[in-house]
Structure formats: structure tokens, C-alpha cells
Amino acid sequence: MIISDRIGETSLLVEEILNTINRCKLNHIPKDILNLKLVLTEMKAKFESMTTNRSLKSINTQCTAAYLDYNNRYLSDLLAQTKTWKGNLRETQEEDLKVILSKINTLFEFLEIVPLVPEDDLFSLEKSHPRWEALQGITETFHSDKAKRVNEKYKKFMGQIATGQAFVSKGYEEVPGIKRYLMIGLGSIYYLLKKKKALRKTNLLYAEPRIEVAIHVCNLLETKMIRKLMKVVIKSSRYDKIVYIPRLVSEVLKPYQIIKSQEKLSLTPVQDYVMARILNTINLDLSSPIKTYNKIVIHIHGGGFISMSSASHQVYTNVWCNNLQIPIISIDYRLAPKNPYPAALDDVWQTWNWIIQYGETIGINPNQYVIVGDSAGGNLALALTYKIIISGLPPPNGLVLAYPALNLDKNSFSPSLLFSLDDLLIPYSFLKLCLEAYLPEGIDIKNPMISPINIEKEVLEKFPMTRIMIGTEDPLYDECFRFAEKLLNCGGDIKISQYAGAAHGGLNYSFKGGIRETRDMVAKASEWMKEMLEIV
Known part of the structure; x- marks a missing residue:
């Protein structure tokens, strides 16, 4: 079926829903029904405008077709609901209405963007296209x-x-x-x-x-009860210590400059210091170290910029520590909305600087290091690497990115974003909420330290070995391949591991009693880090 016919078919479905609602004999019309009629009327008008000859010429048919598949599924569910409405809506009917109205609103937001996706966009091309063949050459699929x-x-x-x-x-x-x-x-x-x-x-x-x-x-x-339960099902690290790291350089958005002389880290909270967790397989004497490690992992946790900590990610960082036999420093950066951008990025920037300059005072002198981040932490890992490179400082030996947030522009669209309509971990409404909490009003969303998908070619050419893991059902799936293509075109050492059937957040589900297959993700990341750090 050609795209104009599919759009027309969806428009007729919207019209049928509106007619059904108008025929409903309700004693009281809830506000949500009025809002629903409004958005459906606007949606129908948009579909009708898309079917003009001029509009059809500019429509991205691939993205629009994927969008219509999702839209029609929800519209069909809505039509079935409306046929049961009569008298006074039951509480469950009002709840179902509220839920589907939220999804219809999201689909209408997408409708403003979907047709405008460029025809040469990666996800508008057939998998046999040379661009996809190049990406398939660096992609390994599991499960x-x-x-x-x-x-x-x-x-x-x-x-x-x-x-x-x-x-x-x-x-x-x-x-x-x-x-x-x-x-x-x-x-x-x-x-x-x-x-x-x-x-x-x-x-x-x-x-x-x-x-x-x-x-x-x-x-x-993060609750005490859950933490106690998690200790039963996750592996521990022999050394697990919270430390507080001083700020020694200029703020991350300013030109690089050392503004303070050496300051020791603290074992107790100090105002303006950055909290971090050090994991190791043997006890460390931070005051007078007897052993020096020249290889480390710097870990940046996920949580949508608004939640979680190094502790809630120990389900896999402890495993890495035991496998690699080197220290892992996991940064507890400040969280939004209390601390919006660039607070979190400045925390990881300050921590990195202290480790590189003065880590030897606690037995850590990293000649080789890897930066690892998942989800929001993947965003911060890339932004940190970008800042390191443009400041002329020694980049990491490698980057390990698990389902990273690469594009924070809520006015962009890609087919995998449609997964967020059904996702119970990162639904689209939560994604928007996280962005609103993290990003100050009026911020330049194209800034590479906010949306790493926009990192410039001359910086990508200096990037270290980069490895990305992503689930095929993850709303962030598409952007991982777009970023990989950019890095590949710059001659970068880039590989992707994709996990069939997996949604977002896999590393955190690798504990005993979680999702067994996610342990393969933990093992793959460990394998990558060994390669990057030349650990035999």
C-alpha cells in the first residue's frame, strides 16, 4: 500500500473514533474525553494536510510507515474502548482513558516531526544499502x-x-x-x-x-531494605570505600586551567567535593599506599540524570572489579533537578582531573585507563572524553558505552523512540521529564557536551577505541548506530554488540534471579576493557 493510502486509512480510523465518541450516551463527559477529542481533531487535520501532492513529495515514507503501524495499534485500542462507554465511566475506564490519552498525545507530538526526517537518514535506508553493510561489518549480534x-x-x-x-x-x-x-x-x-x-x-x-x-x-x-536484599544476590568487592574528591581545575564549560594546588581526598564529606566509590580486590591504604596501580576503570552510572548512584550499579561493577583485578572508581555526580547541567558533567570532569594528576597519592597512577558509562552515564562519558580531547589532555585508552543517551533533543525522532510508548522503564513521558529536569531553559541542545551525537569530525578523529552495547528493543537503539557510523567514517575503532530482544538497562538486571542473558553483557564489557587495557 502506498503511503498516501496508509495515511488516508489512519485518518478514517481517527474519524471513526470521533464519531463513536460523539454517539456515546454519557451522563457526564470527563475532561480527558474533551482533551482526547481535541488532539484527535488536530491529528486528523494533520493527516489530511499530509496527503496533498506537495506534502507527499517531502514525506519520509519509511519513518512515516513505522509511525503509522504504532499509531494504528493504539487508535484501534482506543476505538474498542470508546465502544464500551455509556452512562457513567467506571473508574477503570477513566484510568484506561487517561493512559491511552497520554500515548495519543505522544504520537501527535511525533507526528509533527516524523514526515520531516531526511530521506537519506540511516533508518530510512534498506539494510542492503552500503552504509548499512559497513555498519553490519562492525556489529555482533547476540541471542x-x-x-x-x-x-x-x-x-x-x-x-x-x-x-x-x-x-x-x-x-x-x-x-x-x-x-x-x-x-x-x-x-x-x-x-x-x-x-x-x-x-x-x-x-x-x-x-x-x-x-x-x-x-x-x-x-x-537505593532504599536500605533493597540494598540489603541486593547484597544477597550480587557479588561483593573486598574493598569498597566512599571518598570525597576536591575540585582543582576550572569549571567544565570554561577553558581548562588548574586553579588549585594539590589537595588530598577526604574520607568524610566536604562541601563542594565530589563523592566517588573505589572498588578493588584487595584493601587499599589511601594514606600510605604500598602498591601502585597503573590501570584503572572510571565508571559513570546511569539513572536519567535524576536518580541512582554508584551503589545501585554494583550488581555489575563488582563483577568487573573481580574480573579485571584493578581499581574501579565510580563517580556519584550531583543529580537534577536540584543540580541541572552542567553540574553532573563538572563532577566527572573534576574527578577525572584529580585522578590523573594526584591519583598516585592513593596508589593510583593511571598510565592506562578506560571510561565506562551506561544510559545517562554514557552521555557523560562521551561528554567527558570530548572535553579531555578539546583541552589537549591524554584521552582514555577506550570507551565502553552501554545504551548511551546520545541525543537529548526532544524535537528529534527516530523509529526506535516508538519503543518508549510501551517501555516500563523509560517511557517517553519519563524521558521528557528527565530532559526537563537536567537541561536549563534556553540551553543549546546541539552542544556536543549535551548531545554527543553532534561531536565534530575533527574531535571524533582523535577518539579512542569505542565499544557500544545496545538492545534491539531499546528506545535509544537508533542513535547508537548513527553515532557509530559517524565514528566509523572518521576512521575510528568502533564496534557494536546488539542484544536481540533486550530493552533498556540490561547491565542492572544481571544479578541472580534477574535476567540471565544480561550476564553476557557484563562479560562482554569486561572482555572489551581487558582488550583496551591490555590485561592478559
């Missing part, structure tokens, strides 16, 4: 024989996470203060028994997310 089974495991696991998200949100909506934690506890019991209600509650949370609830939902792994 292709069990992609469906892996994806089902992710969905099941996300359903379990939804239970936790539901009881946290319940505690927040019910009562303030100390009573809130009682409600969270009671909510956990309630939703463990009623998992369908937990999923509904989570979808409602995503439909109208609030930043304070989002932060606490994302920080489930």
Missing part, C-alpha cells in the same frame, strides 16, 4: 535465536518492577511525611497480591508523571 524469549523475560521483569513503582507512587499520593513510608509498605503488600492493578497504577504514573515521584520510583534500588 538472535531466542529474541522472543529474551523479550518476554524483560517484560516479566518489568512487570515485577511495576509492582515496586506502584507501591512507591501509592505512598506518595496518599499521605505526606513519615506516614508515607507506612503507605509504601502497605502498598507493596497490596500490589504484590494484585499485579494487574500494579501495572495499571504504573501506567497511570507514566501518563501524568511528577518529578518527585519519578525520582523516588527510579531510586527503588
Whole structure:
């Protein structure tokens, strides 16, 4: 079917929904129905304008077709819902309406961008195109024989996470203060028994997310109770120490300049110092080291710039530490919205400078080092590497990026973003919330230290060995290949490992009782780091 016919078909589906709503005999019309009619009317008008001859010539047919597939699925679900509306809507019907309205609003936002994607965009080309053949030459695929089974495991696991998200949100909506934690506890019991209600509650949370609830939902792994439980199922490191690192150089957005002489790190909190966690396989005497390590890993955790810490990522950093037999320094950068950009980036920049200049005072003199980051941490890892290179300083021996956030422009579109409509970890509404929390108003979103997808050719030419891992069902999937292509075209040493059926956040699910296949991701990253650091 040609694209104009497909657009027309979708427009007719929207019209049928509007007619069905108008025929509904409701005693009371909820505000969400009025909002739904408004967005559907605007959507129909947009589809009609797209079918003019002039508009059809400029439409990206591949992206539009992928978009219509998703849109029609949700519109069909909505049509089925509207046919059940009569009298007074039940509570569950109003909740379903709120959830699908959120998704329709997202699809309408995409509709403004989808047709404008350039025809020569990587994801508008057939897989037989030379550009894709070049990328396939640097891509290794895992679990292709069990992609469906892996994806089902992710969905099941996300359903379990939804239970936790539901009881946290319940505690927040019910009562303030100390009573809130009682409600969270009671909510956990309630939703463990009623998992369908937990999923509904989570979808409602995503439909109208609030930043304070989002932060606490994302920080489930940070609670004392969960941390104690996690210690049972994750491997420990013999040495696990929190330290506080002084700021010795100019702020990250300013030209590089040393502004302070040597200052020792602290074992207790100091104002304006950066908190970090040092992991090692043997005890370190930080005051008078008897051994010096010349190879280290600098780790930057994920969490959407608003949540999590080095502790919640020890499920895999401990494994790496034990496998590599070298120190790992995991940075606890400041989080948004209290500390928006460039606070987090400045923290990793200051930590890197202290380690390189004065790490020998604690037995760490890194002649070779690797920077690792996942999700938001991948964004910061690339931004840090960019800053190091443009400052004329020694770049890392390698970069390991797990499902990195490469493009923070919410006015961009790529087909994999459609996965976020169903994603229970990073739904599109949460992605937007994270960006709004992290980025100050009026910021230049094209800045490479914000959106590394925009790193200039002359800087990419100086990039170290780079390895990326990504799941095929991850909303951030497409940008990983766009970035890899740019680096490849600059002569970079770049490889991608893609994991069939995997969604976002795989490394964090590698604990006993999590998703078994994600342990392959942990092992692959360890293999890459050994290669980069020449560890036999």
C-alpha cells in the first residue's frame, strides 16, 4: 500500500473514533474525553494536510510507515474502548482513558516531526544499502535465536518492577511525611497480591508523571531494605570505600586551567567535593599506599540524570572489579533537578582531573585507563572524553558505552523512540521529564557536551577505541548506530554488540534471579576493557 493510502486509512480510523465518541450516551463527559477529542481533531487535520501532492513529495515514507503501524495499534485500542462507554465511566475506564490519552498525545507530538526526517537518514535506508553493510561489518549480534524469549523475560521483569513503582507512587499520593513510608509498605503488600492493578497504577504514573515521584520510583534500588536484599544476590568487592574528591581545575564549560594546588581526598564529606566509590580486590591504604596501580576503570552510572548512584550499579561493577583485578572508581555526580547541567558533567570532569594528576597519592597512577558509562552515564562519558580531547589532555585508552543517551533533543525522532510508548522503564513521558529536569531553559541542545551525537569530525578523529552495547528493543537503539557510523567514517575503532530482544538497562538486571542473558553483557564489557587495557 502506498503511503498516501496508509495515511488516508489512519485518518478514517481517527474519524471513526470521533464519531463513536460523539454517539456515546454519557451522563457526564470527563475532561480527558474533551482533551482526547481535541488532539484527535488536530491529528486528523494533520493527516489530511499530509496527503496533498506537495506534502507527499517531502514525506519520509519509511519513518512515516513505522509511525503509522504504532499509531494504528493504539487508535484501534482506543476505538474498542470508546465502544464500551455509556452512562457513567467506571473508574477503570477513566484510568484506561487517561493512559491511552497520554500515548495519543505522544504520537501527535511525533507526528509533527516524523514526515520531516531526511530521506537519506540511516533508518530510512534498506539494510542492503552500503552504509548499512559497513555498519553490519562492525556489529555482533547476540541471542538472535531466542529474541522472543529474551523479550518476554524483560517484560516479566518489568512487570515485577511495576509492582515496586506502584507501591512507591501509592505512598506518595496518599499521605505526606513519615506516614508515607507506612503507605509504601502497605502498598507493596497490596500490589504484590494484585499485579494487574500494579501495572495499571504504573501506567497511570507514566501518563501524568511528577518529578518527585519519578525520582523516588527510579531510586527503588537505593532504599536500605533493597540494598540489603541486593547484597544477597550480587557479588561483593573486598574493598569498597566512599571518598570525597576536591575540585582543582576550572569549571567544565570554561577553558581548562588548574586553579588549585594539590589537595588530598577526604574520607568524610566536604562541601563542594565530589563523592566517588573505589572498588578493588584487595584493601587499599589511601594514606600510605604500598602498591601502585597503573590501570584503572572510571565508571559513570546511569539513572536519567535524576536518580541512582554508584551503589545501585554494583550488581555489575563488582563483577568487573573481580574480573579485571584493578581499581574501579565510580563517580556519584550531583543529580537534577536540584543540580541541572552542567553540574553532573563538572563532577566527572573534576574527578577525572584529580585522578590523573594526584591519583598516585592513593596508589593510583593511571598510565592506562578506560571510561565506562551506561544510559545517562554514557552521555557523560562521551561528554567527558570530548572535553579531555578539546583541552589537549591524554584521552582514555577506550570507551565502553552501554545504551548511551546520545541525543537529548526532544524535537528529534527516530523509529526506535516508538519503543518508549510501551517501555516500563523509560517511557517517553519519563524521558521528557528527565530532559526537563537536567537541561536549563534556553540551553543549546546541539552542544556536543549535551548531545554527543553532534561531536565534530575533527574531535571524533582523535577518539579512542569505542565499544557500544545496545538492545534491539531499546528506545535509544537508533542513535547508537548513527553515532557509530559517524565514528566509523572518521576512521575510528568502533564496534557494536546488539542484544536481540533486550530493552533498556540490561547491565542492572544481571544479578541472580534477574535476567540471565544480561550476564553476557557484563562479560562482554569486561572482555572489551581487558582488550583496551591490555590485561592478559
